[in-house]
Amino acid sequence: MTIKRSHITGCGAYLPERCVTNSELAAALDTTDEWIQSRTGIRQRHIAADGELTSDLATNAARKALDAAGLTADDIDLVVVATATPDLTFPATATQVQANLGVTRGCAFDVQAVCTGFVYALTIADNFVQLGQSRGALVIGAETFSRILDWNDRGTCVLFGDGAGAVVLQPGEGAGTVEDRGILSTHLHADGRYKDMLYVDGGPSTTQLAGFLRMEGKEVFKHAVVNLAQAVDEALEANGVDGAAVDWLVPHQANRRIIDATARKLGVTSDKVVVTIDRHANTSAASIPLALSEAVGDGRITRGQLVLLEAMGGGFTWGSAMVRW
Numbered sequence: 122m123t124i125k126r127s128h129i130t131g132c133g134a135y136l137p138e139r140c141v142t143n144s145e146l147a148a149a150l151d152t153t154d155e156w157i158q159s160r161t162g163i164r165q166r167h168i169a170a171d172g173e174l175t176s177d178l179a180t181n182a183a184r185k186a187l188d189a190a191g192l193t194a195d196d197i198d199l200v201v202v203a204t205a206t207p208d209l210t211f212p213a214t215a216t217q218v219q220a221n222l223g224v225t226r227g228c229a230f231d232v233q234a235v236c237t238g239f240v241y242a243l244t245i246a247d248n249f250v251q252l253g254q255s256r257g258a259l260v261i262g263a264e265t266f267s268r269i270l271d272w273n274d275r276g277t278c279v280l281f282g283d284g285a286g287a288v289v290l291q292p293g294e295g296a297g298t299v300e301d302r303g304i305l306s307t308h309l310h311a312d313g314r315y316k317d318m319l320y321v322d323g324g325p326s327t328t329q330l331a332g333f334l335r336m337e338g339k340e341v342f343k344h345a346v347v348n349l350a351q352a353v354d355e356a357l358e359a360n361g362v363d364g365a366a367v368d369w370l371v372p373h374q375a376n377r378r379i380i381d382a383t384a385r386k387l388g389v390t391s392d393k394v395v396v397t398i399d400r401h402a403n404t405s406a407a408s409i410p411l412a413l414s415e416a417v418g419d420g421r422i423t424r425g426q427l428v429l430l431e432a433m434g435g436g437f438t439w440g441s442a443m444v445r446w
Contacts, residue, residue, distance in 0.1 A: 122296070122297065123294045123295065123296060123297075124294070124295055124296070124297045124301075125250070125251050125253070125292055125293070125294060125295075126251070126292070126293045126294060126295040126301055126302065126303030126304065126305075127246070127247040127250040127251060127258075127290045127291070127292065127293070127303050127304045128290065128291050128292070128293040128302055128303045129288050129289065129290060129303070129304070129444065129446070130189075130190040130191075130192075130289050130290070130291045131186045131187060131188070131189035131190025131191070131192065131288065131289040132185075132186055132189055132286070132287070132288050132289075132410065132413055132414040132417045132418070133181075133182045133183060133184065133185025133186030133187070133188070133189060133286065133287045133288075133414055134182050134185065134284070134285070134286045134287075134410065134411050134414035134415065134418075135178050135179075135181035135182040135185065135284065135285045135286075136167040136283075136284045136401070136411070137167045137168055137169045137170060137173060137178065137283050137284070138167075138170065139167060139168045139169075139170060140165050140166070140167055140168075141165060141166055141167075141168050141282075142154070142164065142165045143157045143158065143163065143164060143165065143279070146278070146279055149272075150272075150273075150275045150278070150279070151275055152275045152279060157279050158399075160376075160378075161279070161280060161376050161377060161378075161398070161402075162376065162377025162378070162380075162396075162398050162399055163279065163280065163377075163398055163399060163402045163403075164399045164400065165399075165400055165402070166281065166282025166283075166401060166402035166404075167282050167283055167284055167401065168267045168282065168283055169265045169267060169268075169283040173265070174208045174217075174265065175202075175204055175206050175207060175208055175214055175263050175264065175265045175285075176202075176208050176214045176217040176218050176221065176263075177221075178263045178264075178265065178283065178284060178285035178407075179202055179204075179214065179215075179218045179261045179263035179285045179287070180217075180218050180221040180222060181285065182261060182263065182285035182286050182287040182407075182410070182414075183200075183218060183222060183259050183261055183287045184222065185287070185414075186259065186287040186288055186289050186414075187222075187259070187289060189289070190289040190291070192257060192289060194222045194223040194224045194225075196256070196257040197222070197224045197227065197257045197258070197259055197289075198224075198226050198227025198228075198255050198256055198257055198258070199227050199228060199229070199246060199249055199254075199255040199257070199258040199259065200215045200216075200218055200219045200222075200224060200227075200228075200229035200230075200258075200259045200261070201215060201229075201230060201231075201232055201242040201245055201246050201258065201259070201260050201261065202214050202215040202218055202229075202230075202231050202232070202242070202261045202262075202263060203231070203232045203233075203234065203238030203239045203241060203242040203260075203261065203262045203263070203406035204231055204232075204233070204238065204262070204263050204264055204405075204406055205233055205235045205238065205264065205266075205269075205321075205405055205406065205434075205435075206264050206265045206266055206268060206269060206405075207231060210325050213229060213230050213231040214231055214263070215229035215230050215231050215261075216229045216230075218259075218261065222259075224259075227255065232245060234311070234406070234434060234436065234438040235319070235405055235406065235434030235435040235436060235438060236373050236375060236403070236405045236406060236408065236432050236433060236434025236435070236438075237309075237373070237406075237432040237433060237434040237436070237438040237439055237440050238262055238405065238406030238434065238438075239260070239262035239286075239406045239407070239408075239409045239410055239430075239432065240307065240309065240409065240430060240431070240432050240440040240441065240442055241309060241438070241440065242260050242261070242262070242406075243260050243288070243290075243304070243307065243430075243442055244307040244309055244440070244442065246258040246260045246290050247290065247304045247307060250290050250291070250292050251292075253292075255290070255292075256291065256292060257289065257290070257291055258289070258290040258291075259287060259288075259289060259290075260287065260288050260289075260290060260410075261285060261286070261287040261410070262285065262286050262287075262404075262405075262406035262407040262408070262409065262410045262411075263284075263285035263286075263406065263407055264283060264284065264285070264404050264405040264406055264407045265283045266281040266282065266283060266334070266403075266404065266405055267281070267282070267283050268331070269321050269331055269332065269333055269334050270333060270334055271333040271334070274333070276336070276338060277333075277334050277335070277336055279402075280375075280376075280402060280403050281334070281402055281403045281404070281405070282401050282402035282403065282404050283404065283407075284401055284404040284407045284408075284411050285407050285410075285411070286407050286408075286409070286410025286411040286412075286413065286414050287410055287414075288410055288413065288414075290304075299360045299361060299362060299366075299427075299445070300445065301445055302424075302425075302445050302446070303444070303445060304442060304443075304444050305359075305360050305443040305444065305445055306356060306359040306360055306442070306443050307440065307441070307442045307443075308352055308355040308356055308359070308440050308441045308442070309438075309439075309440040310348070310351075310352065310438065310439050310440055311436050311437065311438045311439075312436070312437050313436060313437075315340075315344065315436070315437045316435065316436060316437070317337075318336065318337040318340045318341055318344070318435075318437070319334075319335070319336045319337070319341050319434070319435035319436075319437070320334075320335055320435055321333065321334050321335070322335050342376065342378070342379060344433070344437060345375065345376075345379050345433045345439075346379060346382045346383070346386075348433050348437065348439040349372070349379070349383045349431050349432075349433055349439060349441075350383065350386045350387075351439075352431050352433075352439050352440055352441035353383065353386070353387050353429065353431055353441055355441060356429055356431075356441040356442070356443045357387075357443075359443070360443050362427070363388070364387040364388035364389050365388065366427055367387065367389055367393065367427050367428075367429045368393065368422075368426035368427045368428065369393055369394075369395060369416065369421065369422055369426060369427075369428045369429070370383070370384055370387060370389050370393060370394045370395070370428075370429050370431070371395045371409055371412050371413050371416065371428060371429065371430050371431075372384075372394065372395075372409075372412075372430075372431050372432070373403075373408050373409055373431065373432030373433065373434070374396070374397050374398035374401060374402075374403060374404065374408040374409075374411075374412060375398070375403045375408070375433070376398070376403075377396070377398055377399075380394060380396060380398065383431065387429075395412045395413070395415070395416045395421070395422075396412075397411060397412045397415060405434065406434075408432075409430050409432060413428075413430070417446075422446055423446065424446055425445070425446060426445075426446045427443070427444075427445055427446075428443075428444045428445075428446055429441065429442075429443055429444075430442040430443075430444065
């Protein structure tokens with residue numbers, strides 16, 4: 122018996138040209154490069170140029186993913202953009218990306234789950250493919266978090282950056298085992314009781330202003346370690362494997378200490394963890410596809426390997442996905 126699987130057939134990434142180092146931030150804030158690196162692992166981040174929109178970043182990443190998959194806009198019938206920093210309140214940023222790419226069929230919409238957004242979007246697109254509702258899906262994580270940062274708040278502004286990553290999903294077949302290629306399982310969670318620990322203090326239904334990101338860093342850290350461990354354990358159990366079977370862990374790039382703690386709980390050695398936080402900082406929904414694209418592009422992730430994705434974000438939201446490349 123065969124079942125339908127979603128295969129990831131192409132990856133793409135885009136980072137804005139401007140790169141801001143810790144030392145540059147330290148010149149304007151009461152902080153140091155050593156302080157930032159020791160607590161987060163971040164050395165630098167990319168910042169979108171004036172007039173460069175989330176849809177622009179997403180479009181550039183999507184084009185590279187399409188090229189990697191050997192496809193054109195005519196092959197795409199679903200565009201899902203995970204973002205907490207859309208171009209406009211409406212329409213969805215995904216519709217602008219659709220127009221930019223010249224995709225003229227199917228549907229396009231945004232998903233808002235903050236840093237877990239890409240895992241949420243991947244899950245939704247995977248369901249579309251499995252149900253036969255999509256023959257070619259673009260799943261994009263794109264953010265311009267620099268636009269919602271209080272640049273006088275050293276506790277938050279040093280943590281984030283801008284960027285976009287994308288993958289192409291196409292239908293394939295499998296035998297229903299962990300040896301199948303494609304997305305094997307996804308696991309999503311949310312708990313709105315903790316929304317005040319990580320949020321933006323504004324919006325069209327409240328102040329009519331976008332506001333700034335606010336975070337209770339220590340509390341977020343504690344919940345992240347517990348919640349990510351749960352999501353990772355779910356993925357392992359669902360596929361009947363242990364941590365030793367995982368070839369690559371591709372985590373959300375929020376904090377190096379969280380990444381290391383999750384890897385230890387999983388029993389994965391550091392050489393099996395894809396880390397980009399030092400160069401990208403936290404790019405929210407873009408961080409996993411950016412890291413994935415880098416590891417595929419440089420040859421670390423190869424066909425047949427087992428890849429585990431995990432993330433946690435404001436809401437709180439958290440989740441994981443197991444993929445056989």
